[in-house]
Amino acid sequence: MKGLFSMVVMVSLFAAPVLSEETATKMIPAGSRVFIAPMEDGFHEYLKAAFQAKQVPLTIVDDNKTAEFEISGHSETQKASTAKKVFLWDWRSNEQASIRVTNVKTSEVVFAYAVNKVSSAHGKKSTAEACAKHVKEKIESRR
Amino acid sequence: MKTTKAVAKLVLLLFLFVIAHSVRAQVPAGVPQQNVAPPTPIITNESLPRGARLYVAPIQNGFETYIIAGIEKKKVPVVVVTDRDKADYELTGVSETDKAGWAKMLFFGSQQTNETASIKVVNLTTSNVVFAYSVNKMNSVRGKQSAGEAVAKHINEKIENRYH
Numbered sequence: 108m109k110g111l112f113s114m115v116v117m118v119s120l121f122a123a124p125v126l127s128e129e130t131a132t133k134m135i136p137a138g139s140r141v142f143i144a145p146m147e148d149g150f151h152e153y154l155k156a157a158f159q160a161k162q163v164p165l166t167i168v169d170d171n172k173t174a175e176f177e178i179s180g181h182s183e184t185q186k187a188s189t190a191k192k193v194f195l196w197d198w199r200s201n202e203q204a205s206i207r208v209t210n211v212k213t214s215e216v217v218f219a220y221a222v223n224k225v226s227s228a229h230g231k232k233s234t235a236e237a238c239a240k241h242v243k244e245k246i247e248s249r250r
Numbered sequence: 251m252k253t254t255k256a257v258a259k260l261v262l263l264l265f266l267f268v269i270a271h272s273v274r275a276q277v278p279a280g281v282p283q284q285n286v287a288p289p290t291p292i293i294t295n296e297s298l299p300r301g302a303r304l305y306v307a308p309i310q311n312g313f314e315t316y317i318i319a320g321i322e323k324k325k326v327p328v329v330v331v332t333d334r335d336k337a338d339y340e341l342t343g344v345s346e347t348d349k350a351g352w353a354k355m356l357f358f359g360s361q362q363t364n365e366t367a368s369i370k371v372v373n374l375t376t377s378n379v380v381f382a383y384s385v386n387k388m389n390s391v392r393g394k395q396s397a398g399e400a401v402a403k404h405i406n407e408k409i410e411n412r413y414h
Contacts, residue, residue, distance in 0.1 A: 181312025207332075213331075216332065
């Protein structure tokens with residue numbers, strides 16, 4: 108019984124740092140320096156504004172050499188066609204975007220998120236704010 | 251009668267000679283037949299291990315970011331890296347989007363897109379294709395996101411050896 112107990116203690120002692128290291132590499136600590144890479148149609152600008160609006164606890168830097176994390180991604184806008192305006196009486200655009208957050212040091216993707224909004228109420232602004240909201244949730248989850 | 255038989259034999263011999271000559275002519279001179287490599291398996295039964303370091307190569311229309319987001323959402327147990335040199339496996343593929351036309355909007359009242367994508371995962375050490383998958387979504391509810399998540403789901407099944 109004693110032997111089993113000591114084995115469990117030994118395993119937990121060795122495994123704990125490994126597990127914590129694994130979760131640490133996937134974490135985005137609050138206050139991290141983040142560089143937002145240029146994206147199609149200037150989506151990175153909307154993303155910066157959304158980070159501000161949603162009060163995401165990150166420091167956005169303009170130089171990727173000083174950054175700890177890099178956000179890159181893709182954005183696509185499908186403006187309402189004449190058919191949509193005439194038949195569906197809808198002027199709003201369809202928006203989709205996808206981002207990934209990469210740890211610059213390890214080159215590992217620590218977070219990724221995709222959003223698709225049909226007839227987006229505020230166009231790119233809505234998708235950017237959705238991305239910002241989920242980045243904030245990731246930071247606050249500390250996982 | 252004997253003459254006819256002899257002529258028939260001669261014609262047959264001539265025919266065989268012509269065939270043999272033409273076959274020899276098709277084989278390039280100086281290339282020994284033993285040098286032809288046996289066909290190597292393109293798609294293997296190799297498994298995709300948990301925690302594998304996966305590099306997702308750029309795909310048209312930024313589809314790679316949707317796959318990465320799908321991997322995150324479906325909690326696929328791989329480590330996605332952005333540096334190919336640090337990866338064990340590489341994911342490449344193609345993607346296509348067919349937007350809704352006016353007829354679809356008028357007759358079906360639908361503005362959803364049709365999405366097609368196909369991917370393959372290659373072991374960078376052996377160059378073997380360990381997994382390949384294609385998806386076609388008619389009236390995709392969430393566009394590329396749906397296709398990206400379908401890809402991620404099937405990679406997860408491959409890792410868990412649940413793939414048929």
